[in-house]
Each structure stands twice: as C-alpha cells, then as structure tokens.
Amino acid sequence: MAMRELVTGGAACAVPGGAGSSSSSNPLGALANALIGSSSKTQDRLKEIPSSTATATSPSAEFFSLPDDHLRALPGSELDRPLLQPNRPHTQGSEFLSGFYSVDQNGALSDVWDEIHQHGPHPLLPQPQLQQPTFDGPPQRVLSSFLHSFVDSSRAGIPFRPTPLPMLGLSQGDKQCIRDRSTIMARHFFADKPDDFIDAQVNALLSSLDIDHDVRAKGPLPGRYRELEDYWNESQGMLKPGPHAADGWVTEYSQQQPHRVDPDAWAHSFEQQHGANGWASEFEQEQSQLTSVNQMRGANISSLAAMEQTRMLAHTLAQNDDPKFQNSKFLQFVSKMSRGELIIDDNQVKPASLIAPGDWATEYQQKYNGGQTWADEFVGSELSHGPDRWVKEFTTEREQHGSVDDQWVNEFSKLHVHDWVEEFGQQVGEGSLGESSADNWANAYDEFLNEQVSAKQQLNSSRGVYVFSEMNPYVGHPNPLKEGQELFRKGLLSEAVLALEAEVLKNPDNSEGWRLLGIAHAENDDDQQAIAAMMRAQEADPTNLEVLLALGVSHTNELEQAAALKYLYGWLRNHPKYGTLALPELSESPYYADVARLFNEAAQMSPEDADVHVILGVMFNLSREYDKAISSFQTALKLKPHDYSLWNKLGATQANSVQSSEAISAYQQALDLKPNYVRAWANMGISYANQGMYEESIRYYVRALAMNPKADNAWQYLRISLSCASRNDMLEACDSRNLDILQKEFPL
C-alpha cells in the first residue's frame, strides 16, 4: 500500500510542466519501459503502422488495433510530434481520437477520454521530457501504455507481472468494460496458450488496475463470477482431453453445496449463496457473457438462429411421450420462446415485440446439454427432498424478497419444474445413458455452435453460389486467365484457383475461365465450389461438352442421380456426332435406361472415342454396376493412357466396389502423372481407411490437406481416421486445422 501511495504521489507530480515527473526517477516506470521496449523502438513501430485505423470487424481485429491506437496515445508520439516534427500535420491528436472512437464500441474508454478533457490537465501542453512511455501522467496515458505492455508481454508468452498503478479514477462501468474485454479478448488473442496462462495474465492485469473479478456481481454474489468463468473456460477447452464442461458444471455444483450431510443443505446453500435474486443475477451475467461469446465466434449467431435452436429444443422435448410432460407449462414456455412470442428482457418475461429471444435460448440449450450430469447430480441429492421441495423452497424464498425479478421467477416457479426434473430422473434412472454421454453431448454442442458459424458459408455453396476468396493477389493482373492456365499446368491448383477467380471477376461470362476454375476445384477435392463454378460455365456456354461431362461427374460424386443423368444426356444431345442419336421425346429428366442405351449405341458407332467410354463408366457408377464401370474406364485408358483424371476415376470406382488395393495402384498412376492431384491423395487415404489401415490413411489425408487446406471432406475423413486409430491426442490439431502439428506427426 505504501508502494502504491508512492507511485500515486509520483503521478500527482507528473502534471505537465511539473519538474519531478521524469520517468527515470520512477522505478516502476523503468520496469514498464523494460516491458515495452525502448522509446526509439516504439517510434519505429509507429511509422510502420498505416495511418488509417482499420475498422473493427471482429473482436480479434478490435483487439489487435487497440494497442496500435494506444501507441499513438503514447506521450512520445501524440504530444511531442507537433513540437519535434513541425512539418508533420497537426491532425495527429484528432486522428488518434477518431481512431479511438471507432474502435471503442462500448464507449467506456472514450468516456475516460472525455473525462480527461474536462477535468484533467490540458493534454496539448508540450512536454519534451516524456520521451518514453511511463506509468504516470494523465490516467488515459497510463492506461494505454499499461494495456500495451500487457499485450506485449502476453504475445511473447512472458508472464505478466501485476504492477501497482496510480489511481486512475475508473468508474464502475469502465472497470466492468475493461474487465470484460480483456478477459474475452485475451482468450481470443492467446488461443494457443493454456487456459491457466490466460487466466493468470488477465488476473494480473485486473489486479493491477484494481479491478475486482467480482466487479459485476452486485449485492449478494461474492465470488460467483469466478466460478462461472472457470466453467466457461472448461467448456471452451472441452475438446482437449481432460475435464469436460459437464464435469466442470458438476464441480461447480458440488462446490456450492459443501454441507451435503443435511438433506436441506442444498436448499440452504442455495439460499445462502444466492439470495432470491441470485439465480436471476447469475442468469443475467451468463447471458451477457454469452453475448460476447457469440460475437467472438465470428458471426453473430442471429436471434433467428437462436430462435431456431429453441425451436429444435422444443421439438426435441415434444418428442417425449409422457403426457404429463407434454402438458407441462415448461414445454409451453419453451415453445412460446421458440416462436418468439416471449422474450426475456431485464430478467422479466415479456411478450415479444420484435426481438427474438437471442441468448436465453443459447444459454438454456447449453445447460440442457450439460443437463444429463446435472440431472444425475440433482436426482442423487434430491431423493430425500422430493422434487416439489426445491420448487417450494424457491418460491417461498422469492416471496420473502419480492423484488424486481418477480415476474421472471414467478413464471419459472409456475412451470411445474418437478415434471421436468422427474423426466430427467427417469431417463437417468433407467441408465439409458452411458457415463460418457454428458461429455459427448457437451462436445456435440460445441460443434453445433461451430456449425452455426460456418452455416452461412455452407448455405451459399450448397445453393450452388460460388464463394470467392478474399484477398486475391491476382485481381488487377493484366491476363489472369493465361496466368491461371499456366499455374494449373504447373499443378499449383490453389494458386490457379485464385488467378482464375480474378479472371471470372474480370470477365464473368468467360466460360473457359469458369470451366478451368471448376476443374481446379474438383482436382483440389472441393466439390461444392467445383459444381458452382461449372454451373456458371454452363450458363455462359450451355453446349460446352467438357462442362457438361464435368457436371455429370460431379453430380455422380454427390450421388445426385437425376441431375447427373440430365447433364450426361445433355452431352450426347450437344455432341456434333452423337447428337443425331438423341431422342426429341426425352425430356429434361430422362430415364436412366434410355440414356444408357443411347450411350451404348454411341460406343458402337465409334469404339475409338475415349469420351464415350468415360461417360459409360460414369453411367455404370450411377447404376452401381461397378464391374462394367471398371471395364469401361479401362477401355478408355487404353485410348488415353496419360489422362490422370481417368486413372483417378478408375481408382474411385474400384474403391467404391471395395477393391481397395486395386484402387491404390490406379491412384498411384494418377499421382505419377500429376503429383499435386489433391483428390487422388485424398482418395488414397480413403482406400487405406477402408482397409482398416488408419495410420496410413491419416498420412495421405494430411498430405492432401497440406496442398489444399480447404478440402473439407478430407478434414472430416481425417477426423474419423484419427479416432479409429485411437489418436485422440491429435483431434485438437485436426479441429483447429493445425497442419504444422499434423504434418510433423504424420509425415508421408
């Protein structure tokens, strides 16, 4: 404490113009300088930073841009520049300000800034001694350099040391804001570091700023938040081996009831820890936490999606045959939520106006998923209680306090909670769920969230909409088509994709550009994109035979028989030679037998045409006459022995008729002709996996993914092979798509 006064005194002296404010006289300032680096270095970095502040699009971008903005706020830059570098525009300060405002969405930091401007010392007074960032001076500078040093030390993986700081005069709101954001962003920012490291970092930061972890806990909620946070950390890290979310929940639960001897203990401890408002406050906290988490997940899981989740929850609950449960108000409540008829606002259930019940649903669902264990625990401790007791306890408790939260709690207590609990109890009692089930469900929930995030993209591609890459270096290239063809020829498929995308952006009607793009995607094992590109190629040139054949093959791969037939028949109809065979009466959706007959006729007409045999091979794949398909492809290969895609077609057909070892030699031929053929590498992996050689298959999948990390199928298959090979230790690397680790572990 004496130390703090010392420093605080130093800060008081640091009023601009004050003589005793030299940073070197402050040992803590020196420490801070050591953490941050010398001032000259800081100046260098300043020059590297683009002058315009990137708009914050995601929490991580926001976090990254924060220190930069603060850098501008450092004494050495913002204040001295007008003086020391007079030819610089004088707009530095205002630029900083605007950058600051654009980044600081919550407004708390800008509030601080405003406060400084109103009450603090005038910031534009020249102060040449302050060349180095120090922890004294006006609060906003202290804060910014402090946060900066936090980021720097954490980046380098150096444990951050709590540092006493001068009184910053932060309001509760500011503290809450800093606390929330530093916690969330630290977790995001240091995703590769262990949880305890992140926690330690954040704790050090917060304690230095004199921000209590409990700052948000109003009233009777001591220490509550920390537990929630632990719980959340665990649920975030649950794909790692070790404690799972559900376990964490249970741990938390059992921590809360240390006096379990007494059957009433549960109720008592609940009462003690929470008070009547506790539950609701806790709910509020988790809710706001989840809001941030949703943002963190990249896309705002919109309220619509959340409503969808409740809907599904309601649906699942409705599957239950128990009439008692069916009639329960709880179910009605959830259904109402799912239809958006009820919303929860400020802890009160209200009829919906326009807003869907966003986070409540997410929140509820999460609890529900961890619920098996919870119910288990609950039923265990509650045998002596009788389920009604809990409800009674809860209701009476509430009536005594009768506070703002009444409505919500009322609603809840009316909901025949015991029905619901009984239901859970029965399920658990029947022992129908294995021990691991709670973990599984919790894992599944996390995947479910991820799925939601990527759903938007998938939605596009599954609709056949081509999804362009961001940041394409070939945009603006004078001749991207030629470049793309060249890259494709060299076998640099992912690069070729970019160049060709630039081409079709420039010339959206270039059928050849789209076609080659489609082929590059197919060879890169990305069928959704391949189909989307080929559809565009066909739009631009509806009679292109190569495009029609490619579409036929892609749809066969997707097991879409009708669409495949349509395109293959289109090939025949538009062929200059075989077009005459086409029957005008055959519609857009021809019968398989008719089309097959026509192609057999074509093969008799010109047995030397490899293409006809290729199409026959594809046709026999559709009808699962694999032996015939194999001989068709073999015939075609005699005519075109250097066609690598043909070797792959042969291999895939053999693989799907469970002739894996033959398939592997066919794939090998394809790869000898085209070493970067991602699809063939992935198919190799499949063949090894289908022979039970999971370790081998992993190596091939990883090889394919190293060439095209966007090959989603290969990632899914890799995950399956990892679990089959009992390599669960690598699942995390797979889920985070960490190719470095995987390549090191599984070299080919």
Next chain:
Amino acid sequence: MASSTTQLKSEVLVDQMKKYLATDAGKAVANKVGLVFQFNIAPKKLGFEEVIYTVDLKKGEVIKGPYEGGKPDTTFSIKDDDFLKLATGKMNPQIAFMRGAMKIKGSLSAAQKFTPDIFPKFAKM
C-alpha cells in the same frame, strides 16, 4: 420427376456397406460394435415413404427391410440427405438428434455407438 427413377442416395452407401462388411476391415468394425441398427430412411420428410435397412453388426450383414431377429438395439429415423451427411462425417449424430433431424428409438447407449467410423468412405471420381 417419376419417383421410380429416383433412388435413395443412402442406398449407394448401404450397398457399399454390404460389401465392406465382407472385408477384414469391415469385420473388425462389426466385431467392435456388435449391435443391430435399423434405419428408416425418408426421401424428403421424416416418417413418410420410409425405406428400411437393417445394419446388423452382430452378424456383419446389411439387409433391406426391418430387422427380423427380434428388436434392433436402436432404430434411427432420418432423411436421405442427412443420412449421407452422417455417414461421411459431415454431420454429428448427436447434433442431428438435437436438431430433430434424427429420431431415435431404442437404446440410447447403443445409439452412441452409431458413428461415422462404422461406414466405409466413398471415393470421388
């Protein structure tokens, strides 16, 4: 489109499964699981025009139609497209269940052993 020309996508996989179970790798998987799953696969809408397959991992065989050796350990009702997603690892069975995309009858613990691992993988041309 005449329904007689459309086949279930799942049928391709079930067909592959049948051959797969005759191989050593397939037998190993069957021995590991040792359960009987029945799949009621609907082309478009759950519960309508269902086609039933039984994947008997006790005997290591696949038959079209309901299980005849008693009660299957678990019966799954699912749409054709979703079955494909499950078998290829694109969709997690528990998520499918949570979403109501898959209905489960019978033993839930047996249902937990229904994973993409038991299916052979489909190669692409």
